[in-house]
Amino acid sequence: MAMNLGELNRVACAMVQKGKGILAADESSGTIKKRFDKIGVDSTEENRRDYREMLFRSADGMKHISGVILYDETIRQKAKDGTPLVKLIEKAGAIPGIKVDKGTKPLPFSKDETITEGLDGLRERLSEYHGLSARFAKWRATYTPTQGRPSYNCISANGHALARYAALCQDENIVPIVEPEVLMDFDNSIDDCEAVTEWVLKETFAQLYYANVALEGMVLKPNMVISGMKAEKRAGVEEVAERTVKVLKRCVPSAVPGIAFLSGGQSDEEATAHLNAMNAAHPDLPWALTFSYGRALQAAPQKAWSGKADNVPAAQRAFAHRAAMNGLASKGGWKSDLEKQAA
Numbered sequence: 144m145a146m147n148l149g150e151l152n153r154v155a156c157a158m159v160q161k162g163k164g165i166l167a168a169d170e171s172s173g174t175i176k177k178r179f180d181k182i183g184v185d186s187t188e189e190n191r192r193d194y195r196e197m198l199f200r201s202a203d204g205m206k207h208i209s210g211v212i213l214y215d216e217t218i219r220q221k222a223k224d225g226t227p228l229v230k231l232i233e234k235a236g237a238i239p240g241i242k243v244d245k246g247t248k249p250l251p252f253s254k255d256e257t258i259t260e261g262l263d264g265l266r267e268r269l270s271e272y273h274g275l276s277a278r279f280a281k282w283r284a285t286y287t288p289t290q291g292r293p294s295y296n297c298i299s300a301n302g303h304a305l306a307r308y309a310a311l312c313q314d315e316n317i318v319p320i321v322e323p324e325v326l327m328d329f330d331n332s333i334d335d336c337e338a339v340t341e342w343v344l345k346e347t348f349a350q351l352y353y354a355n356v357a358l359e360g361m362v363l364k365p366n367m368v369i370s371g372m373k374a375e376k377r378a379g380v381e382e383v384a385e386r387t388v389k390v391l392k393r394c395v396p397s398a399v400p401g402i403a404f405l406s407g408g409q410s411d412e413e414a415t416a417h418l419n420a421m422n423a424a425h426p427d428l429p430w431a432l433t434f435s436y437g438r439a440l441q442a443a444p445q446k447a448w449s450g451k452a453d454n455v456p457a458a459q460r461a462f463a464h465r466a467a468m469n470g471l472a473s474k475g476g477w478k479s480d481l482e483k484q485a486a
């Protein structure tokens with residue numbers, strides 16, 4: 144199949160259209176078990192299906208969702224009534240996507256660093272996923288901004304893997320979400336996050352260039368420039384927004400249609416406020432800025448659901464609320480009062 148850049152660009156632009164963002168529902172079996180443990184739900188295939196079916200059937204929530212990232216199990220699953228889950232997503236006006244990396248593994252000879260695996264056999268898997276309706280994919284690499292880390296070895300090896308993945312995606316007519324994530328679980332300052340994010344993005348775009356990736360047919364999914372969760376003094380909303388935009392301007396070519404942030408452990412409202420502040424202060428950026436949130440979209444509905452069918456309407460309301468708030472933030476139109484009204 145020859146690459147169709149016009150089609151890749153059309154899909155990438157649809158993924159980052161104003162007022163909408165991406166639902167990252169691609170938790171691996173291990174991660175979704177962690178989330179379910181928190182709400183006292185067994186992580187069975189049926190419970191995972193029921194939970195995700197509930198999200199995809201939330202018409203009010205899906206109004207603000209342009210694409211959904213799925214895990215291998217979910218892209219093959221059927222709703223209770225036999226409808227494939229991908230059909231529910233398409234019916235709701237969103238594009239199905241698929242996580243294709245095989246997770247982070249220890250990077251040899253480099254304490255506390257990881258390399259993302261999953262390149263072997265990737266072309267064949269992408270081709271199968273295209274047949275299962277996936278029109279975009281995701282690959283996540285992680286970097287630690289603390290104690291002299293990351294190493295250049297980590298940045299370059301992960302950048303190379305991201306670029307090889309992205310090139311394979313485009314060759315199979317799938318839009319790659321390129322996700323280099325500087326982690327925020329530590330006590331590092333926002334200065335450290337800024338310096339590491341800039342280095343990681345510069346190297347990632349160099350590798351994308353060497354691999355002949357067409358920037359018009361991809362979406363970047365970065366972290367925000369933010370203080371570590373355990374930092375003594377954490378930067379406020381305006382500072383996070385300004386520093387994030389500054390680094391993106393330095394590193395992301397304007398040929399990229401859009402940037403969809405991960406939430407990375409920020410609270411729901413923090414993730415919304417940060418995105419909103421960037422869009423409110425910078426209406427004329429060369430790329431769209433939107434969300435590709437996992438936890439910041441799902442923590443509230445998971446809590447409201449807690450595995451009980453009776454709680455489905457409340458959980459769908461919680462999902463719709465967060466999706467609507469983030470949809471507004473993608474246009475710079477969110478206000479904190481809107482959160483209080485809903486509470």
Ligand code: 13P
Nearest residue numbers: 167405406407436437438
């Ligand atoms: P979070 O928004 O929970 O960080 O998840 C997004 C994601 O897809 C991480 O790979």
